[in-house]
Amino acid sequence: MDRDDPSSIQLTLDTVGDRWTLLILRAMFRGMFRFSEIQCDLGIAKNLLSDRLGRLVDNGVAEKVQYQERPVRFEYQLTDKGRSLSPVLIALMHWGDEWRTDGLHDKVLVHDACGSPIEHAVRCPACNTDIDSEHIQSTASTVVASGGNS
Amino acid sequence: MDRDDPSSIQLTLDTVGDRWTLLILRAMFRGMFRFSEIQCDLGIAKNLLSDRLGRLVDNGVAEKVQYQERPVRFEYQLTDKGRSLSPVLIALMHWGDEWRTDGLHDKVLVHDACGSPIEHAVRCPACNTDIDSEHIQSTASTVVASGGNS
Numbered sequence: 001m002d003r004d005d006p007s008s009i010q011l012t013l014d015t016v017g018d019r020w021t022l023l024i025l026r027a028m029f030r031g032m033f034r035f036s037e038i039q040c041d042l043g044i045a046k047n048l049l050s051d052r053l054g055r056l057v058d059n060g061v062a063e064k065v066q067y068q069e070r071p072v073r074f075e076y077q078l079t080d081k082g083r084s085l086s087p088v089l090i091a092l093m094h095w096g097d098e099w100r101t102d103g104l105h106d107k108v109l110v111h112d113a114c115g116s117p118i119e120h121a122v123r124c125p126a127c128n129t130d131i132d133s134e135h136i137q138s139t140a141s142t143v144v145a146s147g148g149n150s
Numbered sequence: 151m152d153r154d155d156p157s158s159i160q161l162t163l164d165t166v167g168d169r170w171t172l173l174i175l176r177a178m179f180r181g182m183f184r185f186s187e188i189q190c191d192l193g194i195a196k197n198l199l200s201d202r203l204g205r206l207v208d209n210g211v212a213e214k215v216q217y218q219e220r221p222v223r224f225e226y227q228l229t230d231k232g233r234s235l236s237p238v239l240i241a242l243m244h245w246g247d248e249w250r251t252d253g254l255h256d257k258v259l260v261h262d263a264c265g266s267p268i269e270h271a272v273r274c275p276a277c278n279t280d281i282d283s284e285h286i287q288s289t290a291s292t293v294v295a296s297g298g299n300s
Contacts, residue, residue, distance in 0.1 A: 007177050009239060015250065017242075019167045026159050029283055079169050086283035088245060089159060090272055091237040092167075096158025099231050100165065106210030110288045116276035122240055126266035133179055133236035135264045 015059050016085065020044060021052050025082070026089055033075040054079065056082070087120070094120050165209050166235065168277065170194060171202050175232070176239055183225040206232070237270070244270050 016022060027038045039049050053076055055136075056062040060084040064074050090109065097108075109118050123130045164206050168173060170192075177188045203226055205213040211232040214224050240259065247258075257270050273280045 008243040008250065010173065010246075012246035013159060013169050013172060013252035014241045017155065017169045017172065019163050023160065023229060032180075083283055084248065084288070085245055087241040087270055087272055088238070091241045092162045093158045095235055095238055096160070096162035097233065100158065100161035107168075108289060108290050109286050111274035111281055112285045114274060115289070116274050118272055118281060118286060119275050120237055120272050122237055122268055122270050124261035124264065124266050125269050126264050127261060130259055133233055133267060134263045136236070136259050136268060139258060139260050139265070147189050 012088075015061065016088070018052070019149075020048060021056065022092070024049070024052050024056070025085060026080075028076065028078050028082070029089060031087060033077055035074075035076070038076075061085070086147070090118075090120050162238075165211065166238070168202070170198060171206065172239070172242070173226075174199070174202055174206070175211075175235060176224065178228050178241060179236060183227055185224075185226070187228075190271070211235070240268075240270050 016025065023042055024038060024044075027041050032038050032041055033054070035049065038044070038053075039046060042049070044052075051062075053062065055065055059074070059081075060079055062076045063076050063079055066075055067075050093109070110116060111118055121130045121133070122136070166175065173192055174194075177191050182188050182191055185199065185203070188194070188203075190198060192199070194202075203212065203215070205215060207226070209215055209231075210229055212226045213229055215227050217223055217225050243259070260266060261268055271280050272282070
């Protein structure tokens with residue numbers, strides 16, 4: 001990665017670069033959608049959880065969905081934008097597995113269809129090879145804004 | 151991902167789940183190793199940068215290396231543990247590219263050898279297919295601690 005790296009990381013951190021937010025997202029990926037479930041799982045203060053969930057909804061990462069009429073009850077569900085954060089969470093988890101648990105983690109992520117441990121890779125589709133950070137450069141994109149300044 | 155997800159994400163966030171820390175790591179992946187370079191790039195207060203770099207060294211993510219004798223000068227280099235965080239940063243960047251810049255990001259990450267845009271994937275090596283978060287489960291690992299309780 002060279003010095004011309006775009007600010008996409010910074011933009012992402014603006015939305016989800018908060019420790020509680022990442023842990024709330026982890027809970028939602030594990031199937032917890034209700035305020036009380038997430039609150040109980042994380043042991044987070046209610047006001048903090050309310051604030052973080054509100055921001056996730058405002059940013060389009062989650063949506064508040066009514067699941068019961070009497071009394072009216074809501075839960076929080078990940079949107080497509082939210083679900084597409086799974087590579088971030090998986091990358092964080094894999095690094096922790098490798099470097100923080102001394103290889104003694106008791107759980108492993110697997111493909112539901114076959115039970116094989118999943119891999120998480122950065123790769124070059126043209127060369128059909130995995131690549132590491134020394135072989136990644138940033139370069140000008142060919143994507144041009146329509147109606148941009150001439 | 152189910153409820154039995156291990157705590158690896160939390161362990162990772164304990165080490166790098168701080169906004170400044172992630173931005174410092176981004177700077178280091180872009181080739182900035184000296185205190186003044188990183189400080190200038192991020193506009194971070196010196197005391198904060200000193201604190202975060204000290205923690206990265208304490209956690210084995212970076213190391214302080216002397217690069218000049220007279221006067222004595224040091225720089226910070228990523229260790230193997232630090233370099234293996236690149237999937238985390240790339241995942242954060244790709245999400246930002248997709249969801250926060252309206253597709254109008256002016257830079258793209260490419261493979262240095264061929265110039266092709268890199269892909270970032272979660273995949274099943276047994277089925278040889280990319281998989282998304284709905285098809286990932288966590289399950290008991292077969293890794294057992296040596297000398298564990300019987």
